[in-house]
Every structure is written in structure tokens, then in C-alpha cells.
Amino acid sequence: MCRYLPVAVVVLLLATSLLSAKEKSKHVLLLGIDGCRFDALTKANTPNLDKLRESGIYSPTALILGDRYRKNDTISGPGWGSINTGVWADKHNVQGNTFKKPKFDQYPHFFHYVKKSMPTAKTVSIINWSPIAKYIVSSADVSLDTKKGTSYAEADDDAAAAAIEQLSVEDGPTAMMLYLGEVDEAGHAHGFHPTVPQYIAAIEHVDTLIGSVLAAIEKRTDEEWLIVVTSDHGGSGKGHGGGHNNPDILHSFLIVSGDAAERGKFAQQVYIVDAVPTLLTYLGVEIEDAWQLDGHAVGLK
Template identity: 75%
Template sequence: MRFFSLLTLFLLTITATASAAEQENAEKEKHVLLLGIDGCRFDALQKAKTPNLDRLMAGGVYSPSALILGDRYRKNDTVSGPGWGSINTGVWADKHNVQGNEFKEPRFDKFPHFFHYVKQAYPDAKTVSIVDWDPIAKYIVSDADVSLSTKEPGESGAAAYAKGDEKSTAEAIRLLEELKPKAIMLYLGQVDETGHAHGFHPSVPQYVAAIEQVDSLVGQVIDAIAKRTDEEWLIVVTSDHGGEGRGHGGGHDNPNILHSFLIVSGKGAKQGKFDKQVYIVDAVPTLLTYLRVKIDDAWRLDGRAVGLK
């Protein structure tokens, strides 16, 4: 009799512990961060000392070779306009119609920034976009409660973007506390500008140093997120293109330009390395699916949710 009493007590303890854990997870609100590092080659990231990006990869799933162009449409140039258009909307450039950096006739009214869908599902949710490449704020972002471009007008070059990245990071940390946003898009631009100035390659010390500087800023953000113990975050990291020499235009057949990377990190992510091809357009459906936003076929997204448990 005593044996059965102990067994019953043991089973009740296990059940209570499991229920408490389930309740704790159920009570945690889900939040997402889309982190964009412009012009970052993965092989240079591996050469650099990046403990914080390494931490994200260790806490999730990653691909060193996410593609910046799809199979259906490959005519847009391999530059930032179409890249960030595709990353933020989940569709290729034949739909959002940004073919280069000119933004001549964009169709973000029909294929909007992913904040639009977050707001549809959660009208009271706060959304924040912080960048230092102005066209993202001017043309791509919509449905943002806060949209900031931190680079000083008239300033250019790697130093200006390094300063802008620091401001963007500080603003992201401040707004995390003040607004408790459901979704953040944070863009950091100094790696791309350094590549244009000195070269996109792991043998270029300035390029590697810029990646290391960005990694330190990433660390500040993920440390701030880690303190928010009543929330559960998914962090998706990607880049709009790689680079070759001091440029990246016309890179349709150049793997060093055509390949980006994709990291999906957090308790809701799988572990390890992607075993199938992923694309930069996969970022948006992954973020939306994690937030339990039901994806409508009418949105005509080109990406798919990847890396989630």
C-alpha cells in the first residue's frame, strides 16, 4: 500500500511540474526580431570573432547559403533595394517591383512590409523599425508605430554607418523597454559600406573588423532581450547579399554574392543546420508563423516558414 502511495505522489509531482512548465510557457507572450546585417558574407562572419552571432546559431538553426534570388524570378539586380524589399515582405522582386536601388514603381501597397500582417492579427501590438539606410524607412516600412532612420543627413561611408549602427542599437534597446514591441526590424549597415570601401572578403581586415563591431552591437540587443523573462522571442538574422571585390551588382551567377545566410534562433527554433535550401523570403513567413499569424494564400507570399519546432 505504501508503495502505491509513493508512486501516486511521484506521478502527481511530475504532472504538477509539467503543468507548471506548460503554464509558464503559455503565459509568455511571443515577440520577434528581424535583424538585418547588410552585405555580410558568411565566410567572413566565420573568420571574424562573433560570439554573439555564434550564440544565436547555437540556440537555433542556420544556413550559410540562403539564396537572395528565387527560381521563378532572377532579373532584379543583386543590390540592397530588392534584397531588403524581399526580406521584409516575403515576396520576390517581380511582385514588390523593386529592381534596383531606385524604387521607381514599388508595389508595397499590394505586397506590404510584414508589420502589416502583424497589425491585422494584433491591432494593439507595437511595431518598431530602426535602420540607417534611408530607403527602407522611406519606401518599404509600413504599419510601424515607430520608424527611425538614424544616419545623419549628408554623412556617408563606413564611419557614418558605424555611428548610425550604434544609434540604432541604442534606440532598439530603449524601445524594447518603453514600448514592449511585438515585432522589431533592426538593420545595421556598416558591414556593407566597409565592403564597398575595402573589399568583401574574409581576408580584408577592415571588413572582418566591421563584422566584429556589428556582432558586439548584436550582443547588446540580445542581452536586453534576455532580460525580458516574461516574453519569448524568436530572432531571425539575414543579409541582403554577399559581395565580390568592392561591389555586388550583377551577381546572379556569383555564389559569393548570391548567397546570404539565415539564422532562426530562440526556444521556438529547431537546432542545428538547415538540410534544405532556404531563401531570404523565408524570413517573413517564419516570423509570422511563430507569432501564430495565419498566413492567407491571398497574400501570395513566396517564402515559407522554416526552422520552427
């Protein structure tokens, strides 16, 4: 019996081994749902967000304020400033929704760090709360604001469609931020509470949109995605300002989902500023002390 394989067979086996060993490229999605309470999310019919939780790790009590600084208001400006930069409001200096003297030149949007480490990476921001695009976003190859005088529900439809369009091209995003605003709009109009039908309906509509975006990601079979989901605040009654001592406002949530994510529920306290360092760490971006990030990478294997 011949003890040696034919050369052609050896070459074929080696080629097959190399193809199977080829690593998938890494990509990230920061998914923001404005004004979404976790207790309402779990009451609503949300199969797509449920799937993200089941394929990752989550906290129902991610804090929107840190231990060092708690003077900013518990509203969208400071919240999205902190989520997108990984630093608290005493650094990025957005204390409310007026953006008087922001310091995003010193503490920039996380796309800046992606581009610094990966100059050819494609960065995409799709939002419909306009101050994010006007003040916070930087280093974006594509920056879209879908709020054009319509309701946030319609703007969310347009945002999801734009995200799917970006994911349908060969040169898709390496890092994408998608913001959906209608849950907050429903809370202000009808109440931030799991017993409010309109609030629940908004969450369920957003979940449907998220499902369509996830389906587009799943078609990109040569890529491995990490998806981080969070909100800028909760809500109480029909508002969320001055919520420094109100857990219904002070608590957001954090989901870290994907093959690289741990499974289960966070045992430690996590914060909304943890989103950025988690995304950067997954992409292989080396975080420098000079950036002064307040968050830490969490939930990665």
C-alpha cells in the same frame, strides 16, 4: 493519517501550478546585416552571432534570388524589399535602388500582417539605409532612421541604442526590424572578403552591438523571442551588382534562433523571402493565400 490536504494548501498548489503554466508572450526580431558574407562572419570574432546560431538553425547559403524570377539586380533595394515582404522583385517591383514604381501597397512590409492579426501589437522599425523607411516600412508604430550624414558605423551605434531604448520600456515591441549597415560600407570601401581586415572589423563591431540588443531582450523574462538574422547579398571585390551567377554575391545566410527554433544546419535550400513567413508563423499569424508570399516558414519546431 489524514488522507486530505487542507483547503489552503490545495489553493496554494493550484495557484502555483497556474503561474508556472502561464505561457510567455511571443515576440520577433528581424535582424538585417547589410552586405555580410557568411564565410567572413565565421572568420570574425562574433560570440553573439555564434550564440544565435548555436541556439537555432542556420544556412550559410540562403539565396537572394528565387527560381521564378532572377532579373532584378543583386543590390540592396530588391534585397531588402524581398526580405521585409516575403515576395520576390517581380511582385514588389523594386529592380534596383531607384524605387521607381514599387508595389508595396500590394505586397506590404510584414508589419502589415502582424497588425492585421494582432491590432494591439507594437511594431518597431529601426534602420539606417533610408530607402527602407521611405519606401518599404508600413504599419510601424515606431519608425526610426538613424542615418543623419554620419558614417554607417556611427549610425549603427545609434540604431542599437534606439533598439535598446525600445526594449527598456514596459510596452516593448511585439515585432521589431533592426538594420545595421556598416558591414556593407566596409565592403565597398575595402573589399567584401574574409581576408580584408576592415571588413572583418565591421562585422565584429556589429556583433558587439547585437550583443547589447540581445542583453536587453534577455531582461524581458516574461517574453519568448524568435530572432531571424539575414543579409540582402554577399559581395565580391568591392561590389555586388550583377552577381546572378556569382555564389559570393548570390548567397546570403539565414539564422532562425530561439526556443521555438530547430537546432543545427538546414538540410534544404532556404531563401531570404523565408524570413517573413517564419516570423509570422511563430507569432500565430495565419498566412492567407491571397497574400501570395513566395517564402515559407522554415526552421520552427
